[in-house]
Amino acid sequence: MNRYAGFKLLIVDDHAHNLFTLRTLIKTHMDATVLEASSGQEAIDLTHQHPDIDLIILDVQMPEMDGFQTASMLKLRKRSRDIPIIFLTAAFKSEEFQQRGFAVGAADYLLKPIEDNQLINKISTYFRLIEKEREINRTLERKVEERTLELAEARQYLENIITHMGEALLVLASDGTIKMTNPAASRMLGYRREDLLGMPIGDVFEEEGDEAAGAFMGTWLEALIRTGALSKIEARLIASDGRRVPILFSRTAVKDGAGNISDIICIAKDMTGYVRVEQDAETTKNRTAREAL
Structure with missing residues (x-):
């Protein structure tokens, strides 16, 4: 399959059954690396251990540190502030939580119970956006390197003439x-x-x-x-x-x-x-x- 093999995804939920369901569904449709956290603090610790995480799927309703608090902490840290976060919330709570979620930096929402195709399509969309951004960055970096080399050669040429x-x-x-x-x-x-x-x-x-x-x-x-x-x-x-x-x-x-x-x-x-x-x-x-x- 080899779809999105270079990507890393963190799923956060305090219920082991939900983590198993999410992991199984994701691994069935793509080859992305899946990390799991059962609490907000564990999620924060994992972003320190894995600075290359591309996307976080975060449950809103968790004990001790809920999804909003976790997202706020992640956005405060340089390593994790730019990682897109997709919140998971129960359908009957969506309107109540949506505004708060976007206020703390949520990129998107998914409603429970999760619809398989919607989840995979949502993850795929973000991975494609990230892939496109990386390609643009690689192109820019290559152009900067080429321009830097041209300027260095021109500078050396002028220095040789002057010398x-x-x-x-x-x-x-x-x-x-x-x-x-x-x-x-x-x-x-x-x-x-x-x-x-x-x-x-x-x-x-x-x-x-x-x-x-x-x-x-x-x-x-x-x-x-x-x-x-x-x-x-x-x-x-x-x-x-x-x-x-x-x-x-x-x-x-x-x-x-x-x-x-x-x-x-x-x-x-x-x-x-x-x-x-x-x-x-x-x-x-x-x-x-x-x-x-």
Whole structure:
């Protein structure tokens, strides 16, 4: 038969005969695992021992702890609060108990004496709903896993590019402090990454005409707000040992949803070799001119 073999059902009734009847009927029509409890407290204990219970069929009229009290206790506990509960009640008590049952979290009612097909159909309906929900959850989990993997791969790809790019990368907060950098920047400046983070850009940047970090940060921001980017700027980075490293510099603004600048991306290309070539060419030109006189 193998119908609902992966499901677990708890039946609760203080009469052994009723438990036997319910168990026999259920096992005749489906392969679900059936647990039995003869009191409310035993039912609560079983939900602790078996956190994978899918459905509870609970008799309303029981001594000491009745069905309403039992349901209330089950709904208070994290392990059992989401388990659907079908109440069993005598037909002549149904209207009296129905409102109270739904108030404490009952999912449904069945009337005694139990009609076989109605019971099996009711249980099957809940099992199908649970099965559908599980399938939806599995699909969502699979999609989340796939998306998480895609994001991890994309992040790793970007990190590899940033790590291996030859240009120095400095990402600034809107106040001009360094919030992200790459290995090329550390090599160019002679600072560890940890030392650069949080450092004001004015401590490592020098541009002709800039008198103070605050002044050129203000100029940057004004220009970036207007244009979104500033590129091919000749400037210098100040290394940890005081060396001035000539660079070709670009700055790009990143804005948030409100249009405010949240980050400034700075990329610096070391122009030391290029400068030396230009200086050598100028020296050669001057020497040639002198020799011609």
